[in-house]
Amino acid sequence: MPELPEVETIVNQLRPHLRGRQIAAVWVGWERIVDRPPVAEFCRRLVGQTFVAAERRGKFLLFPLHRGDTLLVHLRMTGHLRLLPSAVRPDRHTHVVLTLDDGQCLHYRDPRKFGRLYLVGDAQEVVGGLGPEPLAADFDVAALAAQLAGRRGRIKSLLLDQRFLAGLGNIYADEALFRAAIHPLRLGQSLTAEEITRLHAAVRAVLSEAIAAQGSTLRDYRSASGQSGRFQEQWQVFRRQGEACPRCGTALERMRVNGRSTHFCPSCQREDGGSADHRLLSPDCQVVSL
DNA sequence: ACCACAACCTGGCCGC
DNA sequence: TGCGGCCAGGTTGTGG
Numbered sequence: 067m068p069e070l071p072e073v074e075t076i077v078n079q080l081r082p083h084l085r086g087r088q089i090a091a092v093w094v095g096w097e098r099i100v101d102r103p104p105v106a107e108f109c110r111r112l113v114g115q116t117f118v119a120a121e122r123r124g125k126f127l128l129f130p131l132h133r134g135d136t137l138l139v140h141l142r143m144t145g146h147l148r149l150l151p152s153a154v155r156p157d158r159h160t161h162v163v164l165t166l167d168d169g170q171c172l173h174y175r176d177p178r179k180f181g182r183l184y185l186v187g188d189a190q191e192v193v194g195g196l197g198p199e200p201l202a203a204d205f206d207v208a209a210l211a212a213q214l215a216g217r218r219g220r221i222k223s224l225l226l227d228q229r230f231l232a233g234l235g236n237i238y239a240d241e242a243l244f245r246a247a248i249h250p251l252r253l254g255q256s257l258t259a260e261e262i263t264r265l266h267a268a269v270r271a272v273l274s275e276a277i278a279a280q281g282s283t284l285r286d287y288r289s290a291s292g293q294s295g296r297f298q299e300q301w302q303v304f305r306r307q308g309e310a311c312p313r314c315g316t317a318l319e320r321m322r323v324n325g326r327s328t329h330f331c332p333s334c335q336r337e338d339g340g341s342a343d344h345r346l347l348s349p350d351c352q353v354v355s356l
Numbered sequence: 357a358c359c360a361c362a363a364c365c366t367g368g369c370c371g372c
Numbered sequence: 373t374g375c376g377g378c379c380a381g382g383t384t385g386t387g388g
């Protein structure tokens with residue numbers, strides 16, 4: 067479910083509630099949700115620890131604990147974290163419950179059971195292989211260009227590769243490529259300097275705007291406080307195949323890339339890279355009237 | 357390096 | 373209502 071903006075929203079909402087809270091008890095109902103260490107050790111090591119922070123790296127939530135361990139959560143497709151009163155019983159899709167010292171419980175709920183929890187002494191053991199943080203101050207155009215140099219893979223696949231760039235998923239990859247007017251099948255190393263500049267701006271703009279809207283909601287996604295995001299109202303191409311392109315009116319299309327649905331405008335995003343529309347785009351991806 | 361595909365799981369939706 | 377097929381915001385492993 068969640069990509070970078072949704073995870074950022076959840077972390078920001080959990081932080082004030084978790085900081086300083088001690089874990090009184092741990093319940094695990096589906097052992098495979100705990101990636102490491104073995105479940106018995108996971109529970110034993112967690113009890114008695116206190117949350118000192120709540121952070122995000124890519125799509126991971128990181129919860130540093132006072133004894134030096136870090137609890138990490140990856141929500142994959144359908145994971146949720148909710149703070150609920152301790153009287154609320156876990157439902158059939160709730161697989162882990164952390165009982166806190168203030169009468170609240172942190173529920174990990176995940177119908178598809180794809181998500182994973184990790185408890186490690188060094189968070190780098192889990193997130194060390196991730197690519198750059200797209201919203202970090204030092205992720206500039208040159209950094210993106212360096213990532214793209216020599217890459218022969220399709221740009222859509224690269225954007226989804228968490229070692230290439232951390233945090234983008236299917237929604238924001240498609241939205242960023244549309245804003246930058248780049249065809250999803252273009253090869254990484256084939257992008258011009260102008261296109262890299264546009265892509266850099268597009269990635270950061272779409273993520274920032276999505277965070278401001280508290281993410282996108284599909285089906286029953288809710289943030290930690292139970293609110294839904296609003297960014298799905300601003301999708302320009304995602305799941306809009308057949309509708310008119312908001313920039314040129316051409317019917318939007320859908321294709322498969324890397325086994326993932328990919329949405330794009332065949333007129334604005336030309337595979338040969340030679341779209342006349344380039345002249346209509348400023349570097350910050352806004353349409354410029356001639 | 358890169359690609360295609362299966363696997364991990366369950367639920368929702370559509371057509372028959 | 374039921375059933376089959378397809379779809380899904382992600383990642384990992386295998387084999388080519």
